Amino acid sequence: MSAAVKTKxxxxxxxxxxxxxxxxxxxxxxxxxxxxxRFSSTNPARARIRVIRYPLSDIYVPVLAGEYTAAECPGRxxxxxxxxxxxxxxxxxxxxxxxxxxxxxxxxxxxxxxxCESDPTLEEPLCVQWxxxxxxxxxxxxxxxxxxxxxxxxDEGLLALAHRHGWDKVRDAMxxxxxxxxxx
Amino acid sequence: MRYAETGFNLEVxxxxxxxxxVPSDPHMTELYLGGLGTNAQIMWDRVGPxxxxxxxxxxxxxxxxxxxGTPAPGTNRTxxxxxxxxxxxxxxxxxxxxxxxxxxxxxxxxxxxxxxSPDLVYLYINDDRVEIRDAxxxxxxxxxxxxxxxxxxxxDPNVQVASIGMAGENRVFFASIEQGRASASRxxxxxxxxxxxxxxxxVRGSKDINIARPMEFIDHCxxxxxxxxxxxxxxxxxxxxxxxxxxxxxxxxVHDEQWHTExxxxxxxxxxxxxxxxxxxQEQWTGTMETMRTRLLSCHNCPxxxxxxxxxxxxxxxxxxxxxxxxxxxxxxxxxxxxxxRMAQKATEYGVDAFSCPQTMxxxxxxxxxxxLTDQDxxxxxxxxxxxxxxxxxxxxRREGIGDVLADGxxxxxxxxxxxxEEYAHNNIRKTEQLPLKLGMLNPIYFLMYxxxxxxxxxxxxxxxxxxxxxxxxxxxxxxxxWIHVPDERFKEWFVEWELRGEKSIPNYPxxxxxxxxxxxxxxxxxxxDSTGMCAGLSSFPLKPPFHIHNLPGLxxxxxxxxxxxxxxxxxxxxxxxxxxxxxxxRGMNWEDEKPPEDHWKHRFPELEAKLxxxxxxxxxxxxxxxxxxxxxxxxxxxxxxxxxxxxxxxKEEPVGSAT
Numbered sequence: 001m002s003a004a005v006k007t008k009x010x011x012x013x014x015x016x017x018x019x020x021x022x023x024x025x026x027x028x029x030x031x032x033x034x035x036x037x038r039f040s041s042t043n044p045a046r047a048r049i050r051v052i053r054y055p056l057s058d059i060y061v062p063v064l065a066g067e068y069t070a071a072e073c074p075g076r077x078x079x080x081x082x083x084x085x086x087x088x089x090x091x092x093x094x095x096x097x098x099x100x101x102x103x104x105x106x107x108x109x110x111x112x113x114x115x116c117e118s119d120p121t122l123e124e125p126l127c128v129q130w131x132x133x134x135x136x137x138x139x140x141x142x143x144x145x146x147x148x149x150x151x152x153x154x155d156e157g158l159l160a161l162a163h164r165h166g167w168d169k170v171r172d173a174m175x176x177x178x179x180x181x182x183x184x
Numbered sequence: 185m186r187y188a189e190t191g192f193n194l195e196v197x198x199x200x201x202x203x204x205x206v207p208s209d210p211h212m213t214e215l216y217l218g219g220l221g222t223n224a225q226i227m228w229d230r231v232g233p234x235x236x237x238x239x240x241x242x243x244x245x246x247x248x249x250x251x252x253g254t255p256a257p258g259t260n261r262t263x264x265x266x267x268x269x270x271x272x273x274x275x276x277x278x279x280x281x282x283x284x285x286x287x288x289x290x291x292x293x294x295x296x297x298x299x300x301s302p303d304l305v306y307l308y309i310n311d312d313r314v315e316i317r318d319a320x321x322x323x324x325x326x327x328x329x330x331x332x333x334x335x336x337x338x339x340d341p342n343v344q345v346a347s348i349g350m351a352g353e354n355r356v357f358f359a360s361i362e363q364g365r366a367s368a369s370r371x372x373x374x375x376x377x378x379x380x381x382x383x384x385x386x387v388r389g390s391k392d393i394n395i396a397r398p399m400e401f402i403d404h405c406x407x408x409x410x411x412x413x414x415x416x417x418x419x420x421x422x423x424x425x426x427x428x429x430x431x432x433x434x435x436x437x438v439h440d441e442q443w444h445t446e447x448x449x450x451x452x453x454x455x456x457x458x459x460x461x462x463x464x465x466q467e468q469w470t471g472t473m474e475t476m477r478t479r480l481l482s483c484h485n486c487p488x489x490x491x492x493x494x495x496x497x498x499x500x501x502x503x504x505x506x507x508x509x510x511x512x513x514x515x516x517x518x519x520x521x522x523x524x525x526r527m528a529q530k531a532t533e534y535g536v537d538a539f540s541c542p543q544t545m546x547x548x549x550x551x552x553x554x555x556x557l558t559d560q561d562x563x564x565x566x567x568x569x570x571x572x573x574x575x576x577x578x579x580x581x582r583r584e585g586i587g588d589v590l591a592d593g594x595x596x597x598x599x600x601x602x603x604x605x606e607e608y609a610h611n612n613i614r615k616t617e618q619l620p621l622k623l624g625m626l627n628p629i630y631f632l633m634y635x636x637x638x639x640x641x642x643x644x645x646x647x648x649x650x651x652x653x654x655x656x657x658x659x660x661x662x663x664x665x666x667w668i669h670v671p672d673e674r675f676k677e678w679f680v681e682w683e684l685r686g687e688k689s690i691p692n693y694p695x696x697x698x699x700x701x702x703x704x705x706x707x708x709x710x711x712x713x714d715s716t717g718m719c720a721g722l723s724s725f726p727l728k729p730p731f732h733i734h735n736l737p738g739l740x741x742x743x744x745x746x747x748x749x750x751x752x753x754x755x756x757x758x759x760x761x762x763x764x765x766x767x768x769x770x771r772g773m774n775w776e777d778e779k780p781p782e783d784h785w786k787h788r789f790p791e792l793e794a795k796l797x798x799x800x801x802x803x804x805x806x807x808x809x810x811x812x813x814x815x816x817x818x819x820x821x822x823x824x825x826x827x828x829x830x831x832x833x834x835x836k837e838e839p840v841g842s843a844t
Contacts, residue, residue: 021489023482024282025257032255032395032402039398042255043289045390054341055364056332058478058493058500083499105390132413132487 006147011115012139013064013128020060020135024051026127033116033126045105048113049127052090059084062127062136065102066093068110073098186210187396188251188744189218194292194314196307198380199240199299203314208293214746215821217715218250218293220276221760223265224767226296227274228825233770233832237269237372238355238379244297246287246346246385249717253285253393253484254743255405257412257730258722260285260484262346263714267771268371270357270540270593271616274767276639277373279346280483280719281366283387286344290389301381304353306334310343310388319383324350326533327362328503334386347384348374349535351581355379356591358540362532365481365491365504369537370641371617396745404739408722408730412487420663420727422654430729431488431721435510436480439470444508448621450515452546452594453611456622469521476525488721496529503529509538512620516542517573527573534581539641540593543618545576547594547608548586556603561586594618611781614640614773619781626691626785627652628699631793632800634780636810637707638764645707647725649675653682653689669732671705678702691789696799704803705733711757711764712736759820762804762812766825769834775810811835 027044034048035041044050048065073096077088095102095110102111116125123129124138162170195204208222216222223245235241244266251259262284268275287295290309297307306319322330331345344363351359352374359374360367368374377383395401412430419428424443426433435441442461450457478500480489493501505528513531514524531541549572551557552565563585565575579587589597594609595616611619617640623630633645648669654660657680664676678698683689694702709724709732716736723731731739737753740746748756778797782788798808805816811834817826829835 021480021482023484023486025485025487028255028485032398035392035398037398039255039395039402041392041394042253043390043392045289046392055481055493055504056328056498056501058495060479130409130487132409132416133482133489 004147005144007142008145009140010143012141013115013125014137014139015062015064016135016137017061018135019133020051020062021133022051022053022055022060023133025130026062026136027051029126029130033118038118043105045100046111048102048111050101057084059086059090061086061090063091063093063101064113064127065095065111067095067112069094069096072096185394187394188254189213189293190288190291190391190393192292193294193296194309195296195298196314196316197299198297198301198305198316198382201301201316203316205292205312205314213250213744215756216760216763217712217740217744217756219247219252219261219263219717220265220711220714220764221756222294222715223247223263223276224274224760224763226294227265227267227767228763231267233772235267237267237272237376240298240300240380242267242298242376244373244376244380244382246283246295246297248284248288248293249713249715251740251743252717253288254395255402255485256718256739256743257405257408258483258486258488258719259717260486261713261717261719262287262368263717264361264368264373266373266376268373269355269375270372270596271614271640273614273771273773274638274764275371275373276714276764277361277368277370278714279361279363279366279368280486281344281363282484283344283346283363283366283385284717285393285484286387286389288389288393289391290387291391295385297377297380297382300379304381304383306330306347306384306386307382308334308338308386311390322383323353326350327360327535328364328533330384331364331386334384338386338388340388343386343388345384345386347535348377348382349533349581351375351534351536351591352378353383354581354583354591356536356581356583357593357596358537358544360535360537362535365506366483367532367535370539370639372537374535395743397742400742401739404735404742407735409487411730412722415728415730422659422663423650423727427727430726432490432507432725434490435507436473436477436492436505437489439466439473441469441511444511445515447623448511448515449611450518452516452543452550452608453618453620453622454546454550472521472525476522483719486719486722488719490721494525494529496526503532505532508620512538512542513573515620516546517569519570519573523570523573527577530574530577534577536577536581539620540618541577541580542573543611543620544580544590544594544597545573547597548576548590550608551601551605554604554608556601556605556608557586610783613780613784614777617641619784622781622784622786624786626787626789626793628691628694628696628792628796629702631780632699632703632796633706634784635778635793635797636703636800638761638768645703645710647720648706648709648727648729649702650679650727653679653684655684657683667728668734669728671733674698675702675705691787691792696796697803699796700800700803703800707761708754708757709733711761712740712753715757715760716740755820759822762816762820762822763825766812766822766829769811770828770832778810807836809836 026049027047030047030049032039032042052061079086128136128138216225247263249261260280264277304319305316308315327347327349330347346363355375357372360369361374425438445460478493481491491506496502513527580591589600598605598609637645660680713724737748741748806812814826
């Protein structure tokens, strides 16, 4: 039996590198928005968006911070687009050991774009609002996903333990610990 | 905690190789804000009136504006101050770009350079790590080339580099400091950097800039962005296209150059070419621009696109340019835009000012044609017109042959050459500063701006008040409808009454009292910008800008944690403007030099001009020799200036009109 299908709203920032004028306002307002208290400071080094800039090659690529990765890539590629050469990293969203992007400068903790989630919800992420050149455009679209009941968190945790240690050990440990637990 | 500013300056003594991080006095911020204001205060305290431009005692200050690097759109300016080799007065040259905010993030408001390095060096600032590094192998490299090799050496593409080229190294009096898409071009700051054997300052920073009252501040920023979008959709009607919008004149984006090519002068500020602009030229120049321009560019955190990448010998970008430098080489050489953009590429790498350099070259050609400079003087000069200019540029930046003389600018070069050459240095203001245009009828507002501007260049002052009235009173009235920027309603009345012809037209209108106040307002706005690091393109330069005297007090106060209302900000600005003037007066600037070039306007009115000047002085609280009175100085907390001026005899006691 196939699962029912439901729609979910996906938030997306469309990046048009041809429209970028390289001003870095997106970095400035991103860092300010995520400061504690809000807007109390700014620092592009803390921004979750970076404009990769090589002015003499006319390269301006805004990149939003994505997932953290513990290891850097084993090799590097180069892209040639319209005659311009780009490092693979120019398009990469990862907070990664190979560069100082997307890490808190004091703690080195990874940074990730959260689409400016805040209370009350903003109409658009601030980098988009502050990009008057429209190099960054906010879009929402509906995507169909399988409507499967979300697995119970405890079930999921136990499955992971069983996978690693085998059911016997998990059963033993559960029995032993459950007997000692308060209220047993 | 300090807000907007970092509270630290970097003091670098190149003679001794000493580097210190010195806390600044918050009281100085209250008195002078930052940027030009605090630069002028440091220059007054530490550079005496006898210090020669090329001496180790002369300082070279890179001072970021108080708000530079904050989220306020357009706050990215660095004011470079020193004693100019050309005017021998206090120079302040400015640059936008990305260098200033980066310096703030590294933890410094200013870099103050003194002494002279024995060898060519560059300064590397990376947060708390500051090093003086060898640059001898960069000698002779272009400004952008230098920036690239430094980024490679430091293995960091995000380092912001301000550098000099061959012109600065050879102390050309109009050498610039270049910084990617921006430059501090005027008054020879590059020559001072070269004299100190400092090839470049490379900066990288990762610290916070704090905001005192965040929500209030960000509301101001958002309102400005909204207004910029509004102005973008609603250009000013009835003015030429390049002046209808915000930013500096939009010459990278707008192809219609009729106004500059027909109103500004060709050659050595010599000839106005009415009817020059025609459809054929429009098509040719548009083609050049569309082919060579690869992208419009902004400065740090600014939505305007005043700059552009220009591809000359590379496929995507050879250099970056802005504003009127698009046309200065073309017009000096009577050539076309293709030549102008190619020449500007060389000139940018050499690091020269795009106003003074082209005119100095055209001056040399004039002297040659007049027989004052001979074939012997010009030995090696090609016959082809365009090639001549390339040859002259090379000679000047290397200080070879006649280039060594021309490298001092038209005023000093004419003195050296003699034989009547002085007649050809004909369009200088305050003796040494070259102007690019000549006009017909004297305009009282422009007369005052030219005569009394401390930077001796009106782009420092002009902007808020239209350059001329509209053809009809109805159009004047329509213009003032949403003119929220004026200090008070009188300014609207003055403008509405202004006529193109008739009783209330130039030169007699606006009358001296109104002209003084209009000039005072315009210069006030520029002094605010130059102290806060706000770009004039969003504030003091264009008509109806997003930032003005009614919202700047709130922006500055909420950003920097000051408590400035409109009156207090105006008072502070007067203090800064007066101290800048005091720096010049103590160096011998004479009120008799406060005049535009003899033939700047075809029609001159000596009596009216004297009256205008005296009324302006009276309005400013200065005596009849243009020296601020003791009362004015006291009112501005500048008693130390009054004391020195009384001792040195600059301030003679005399009865004066009241200060306003």
